[in-house]
Amino acid sequence: MEKILAITLATFKESIRSKVLYSVMFFAAVLVLVSTFFGTVTIGDQVKVIKDFGLFSVSIFSIAFAVISGTTLLFKELQRKTIYNILSKSVYRWQFLLGKYFGMLLTASTLVVSMGLSLLAYLWFFEGGPDFLILSAMFFMVLELVIVCAAAMLFSSIVVTPLLSGLFTFATFLAGRSTEYLLYFVQYKEVDGLAADLLVALNKLLPNLDKLNVVNEVVYGEAYALPVERMLWSSVYALCYAGVLLIAANMIFRRREFN
Amino acid sequence: MDNRPAIRVSNLCYNYRSHWTLRRSPALRNVSFDVYQGEAFGFLGPNGAGKTTTIKCLLNLIKPASGEILLFGRNASEPSSRSAIGYLPEHPYFYDHLTVEELMIMYAQLSGVSGNLVRSAVMEALERVGMAARLKSRMRTLSKGLTQRVAMAQAIVANPKLLILDEPFSGLDPVGRREFRDLIRSLKSAGTTIFMSSHVLSDVEALCDRISIMADGVLQGVFEVRELPRSNGASYELVIRNRSSDGAIETLAALAESVDSLTNSMRMIFSSKQSAETALKTALEKGFEIESYQFMHGSLEELFIEIVSRGQEG
Numbered sequence: 001m002e003k004i005l006a007i008t009l010a011t012f013k014e015s016i017r018s019k020v021l022y023s024v025m026f027f028a029a030v031l032v033l034v035s036t037f038f039g040t041v042t043i044g045d046q047v048k049v050i051k052d053f054g055l056f057s058v059s060i061f062s063i064a065f066a067v068i069s070g071t072t073l074l075f076k077e078l079q080r081k082t083i084y085n086i087l088s089k090s091v092y093r094w095q096f097l098l099g100k101y102f103g104m105l106l107t108a109s110t111l112v113v114s115m116g117l118s119l120l121a122y123l124w125f126f127e128g129g130p131d132f133l134i135l136s137a138m139f140f141m142v143l144e145l146v147i148v149c150a151a152a153m154l155f156s157s158i159v160v161t162p163l164l165s166g167l168f169t170f171a172t173f174l175a176g177r178s179t180e181y182l183l184y185f186v187q188y189k190e191v192d193g194l195a196a197d198l199l200v201a202l203n204k205l206l207p208n209l210d211k212l213n214v215v216n217e218v219v220y221g222e223a224y225a226l227p228v229e230r231m232l233w234s235s236v237y238a239l240c241y242a243g244v245l246l247i248a249a250n251m252i253f254r255r256r257e258f259n
Numbered sequence: 260m261d262n263r264p265a266i267r268v269s270n271l272c273y274n275y276r277s278h279w280t281l282r283r284s285p286a287l288r289n290v291s292f293d294v295y296q297g298e299a300f301g302f303l304g305p306n307g308a309g310k311t312t313t314i315k316c317l318l319n320l321i322k323p324a325s326g327e328i329l330l331f332g333r334n335a336s337e338p339s340s341r342s343a344i345g346y347l348p349e350h351p352y353f354y355d356h357l358t359v360e361e362l363m364i365m366y367a368q369l370s371g372v373s374g375n376l377v378r379s380a381v382m383e384a385l386e387r388v389g390m391a392a393r394l395k396s397r398m399r400t401l402s403k404g405l406t407q408r409v410a411m412a413q414a415i416v417a418n419p420k421l422l423i424l425d426e427p428f429s430g431l432d433p434v435g436r437r438e439f440r441d442l443i444r445s446l447k448s449a450g451t452t453i454f455m456s457s458h459v460l461s462d463v464e465a466l467c468d469r470i471s472i473m474a475d476g477v478l479q480g481v482f483e484v485r486e487l488p489r490s491n492g493a494s495y496e497l498v499i500r501n502r503s504s505d506g507a508i509e510t511l512a513a514l515a516e517s518v519d520s521l522t523n524s525m526r527m528i529f530s531s532k533q534s535a536e537t538a539l540k541t542a543l544e545k546g547f548e549i550e551s552y553q554f555m556h557g558s559l560e561e562l563f564i565e566i567v568s569r570g571q572e573g
Contacts, residue, residue, distance in 0.1 A: 006368035010357060017356035080352040085413065088318045088346035088423075089369040090338045258320040259275070 003091055004099045011103020012110075015069055021111065024065045028115050031057040032122065047126050048219055054119040055134070055215045058112060059141050063173055066108045066145055070152025071166040073100055078160075083258060093254045097153060101246060105149045112141045136226040137218040143238040147207045148173050150242035154249040157256070175202075176209030207241050264329070265421045265452040266294040266317065271326035273312055286312045288476045290326070296420070299443070299453035301463035301484075304473030305567050310456045311349060313473070314425055317454075318346060330421065342371055345419035349426040349456075351410035355399035359390060359409055362398060363416060370417035384412040387442060403430035411439065415446065422446060424455040428462055440466060464559040474567045482562070495535035497527045500548035507545040514538045524550055 015021060035053030036046075077083040077100075086096055116138035124130050151172045155165035182199045185191050191199060212234055214226060271290040274283040287309045294300040304310050315321045317328055319336050333340035353362055363381040372380045385391045388408040393401070401409065407430045414422060427443070428436050436459075443466055447453055457463050463470060464484060471481045494516070500523060508525070512518045514534045515527035529535035539552055 002374075003369055006365045010354060010361065010365045013361060014354045014356045081348060081350070082352050082354060084318070084320060084348050085346065085351065085353075085366070085410075086369060087320060088341060088344065088348075089366070090340075090342040090371060091369055092338050257322065258315065 003095050007099025008102040012106045015107040024061045028057040028061040052219045058115045062112045066148045067169045071156050072162045074156040075162040094250045101153050108145045109142045133218045140212050140214045144212045146238045146242045150245035154245045157249040157252040176207040179203050179208050180210045264293040265296045267329040269327045272324045274324050290478045299447050299467040301467035301470035302456040308473040309476040343420040345414035346423045347410050347414040353398045360394045366413040367416045372417050384416040388412045421452045428459050460559045472566045479566045495529040497552050498550040511538045
């Protein structure tokens with residue numbers, strides 16, 4: 001456990017000081033500020049526009065960071081051979097992989113928390129009080145990251161180039177956000193037979209990130225908090241899905257040769 | 260020196276496989292050697308001889324096609340076999356944004372230094388390589404030589420029983436080289452087994468008890484360093500200024516083992532003291548200007564070149 005923690009902390013410190021993180025935060029802040037302007041020229045609730053834009057920015061930029069840093073993480077380790085020094089100690093490869101995963105997840109989650117809290121403070125200024133549903137949204141975004149970061153680890157274990165593993169990871173995220181649409185084609189008889197079976201199978205196989213996306217409920221819903229039971233089951237789902245991805249990543253990574 | 264092996268390599272074979280054609284080309288062929296506990300073992304060879312490949316096999320970074328590697332009696336594929344090993348890689352790279360202290364703490368923890376001893380182990384290692392004052396420096400701000408010092412510090416942070424050094428003097432200035440040599444000597448005298456690959460043969464000769472020479476993936480031989488002058492022969496060198504003389508140069512050349520014509524002088528090598536002294540006397544009598552006359556030890560370099568060329572021809 002101590003070895004995983006040591007790799008996690010080093011990965012976190014290395015990532016938190018990288019320029020990529022601050023660039024992502026900068027663009028997210030710009031988007032939220034621009035949304036204030038949109039709010040003033042849009043018919044309807046200005047606060048809802050800011051909230052919608054704000055949560056979209058937090059979500060998409062944290063995912064972008066996870067995809068970029070996740071897929072370059074192993075590549076850089078191999079290219080710069082920093083991995084040699086670590087694996088030359090009495091460290092199991094799965095410990096290295098988990099340490100890297102947790103480090104990356106911690107950085108991406110820090111990004112969500114810092115941007116989410118900034119959004120909460122910004123909205124407080126407009127609403128005159130805190131909207132704690134933002135915290136629920138942040139919680140679900142972190143769950144989404146749990147899966148996306150694990151997918152990034154899996155693809156970077158399989159594919160050597162960060163561009164390809166980045167594309168695969170981002171495609172998994174997009175497909176995961178569209179799983180409900182797959183069933184739409186089956187339900188409305190747009191496809192049948194083998195194609196329908198394939199779509200159902202894909203729906204089961206792909207991570208159901210749709211269920212973890214609560215931005216619409218937070219922005220347009222009437223509830224003051226999301227049900228605890230849903231948070232719990234979503235957590236179990238995300239952890240199990242990420243667990244399977246990490247086991248697969250380890251099965252590939254432990255056979256890897258570092259030429 | 261103990262006669263129990265710290266490293267035992269038996270019939271090690273490794274093949275590189277082309278990604279496109281899947282064709283295998285052998286990088287190591289039946290390499291076998293023992294490194295005894297407490298000795299300093301030099302692992303030499305030209306570029307591409309298979310030294311780094313062997314080291315990667317020792318550290319389980321790549322898996323051999325066949326053969327066996329034991330580290331202190333344990334199979335090298337088990338991570339626990341590396342618990343007593345420190346490794347300094349060739350061209351070490353570290354995480355740019357971490358400070359020297361953060362990096363060293365991580366390596367100490369990965370090397371199994373227990374919680375409350377981490378800080379003192381880190382400080383001790385950094386002091387030994389002269390980096391204690393750079394504790395808070397970010398790694399990206401360090402020069403190549405200073406990075407090499409950190410690399411050595413992380414290798415020795417847990418007081419390893421076996422130290423694997425791949426080109427340890429790379430990037431060091433003369434002062435740094437001398438400090439590293441002294442450090443390696445002190446580690447050896449404290450009982451640490453040293454396994455060292457280097458192209459700086461004079462350092463290897465000065466530090467190691469035994470050396471092995473690899474060429475083209477094959478181990479050409481293992482030699483005791485203290486027996487090198489005898490095994491490779493000592494010689495005498497005489498350099499004289501060129502000056503036309505009535506056949507005197509031919510007389511000197513006949514005594515010599517080899518003659519090199521330089522721009523304004525001639526360099527002659529003699530295999531025996533007697534012929535060298537006769538030639539020197541003749542040269543003086545004939546009025547040649549003597550540029551230098553010296554005794555030369557049979558060097559590791561000569562042995563190395565001889566064995567490598569033999570290995571590559573074979």
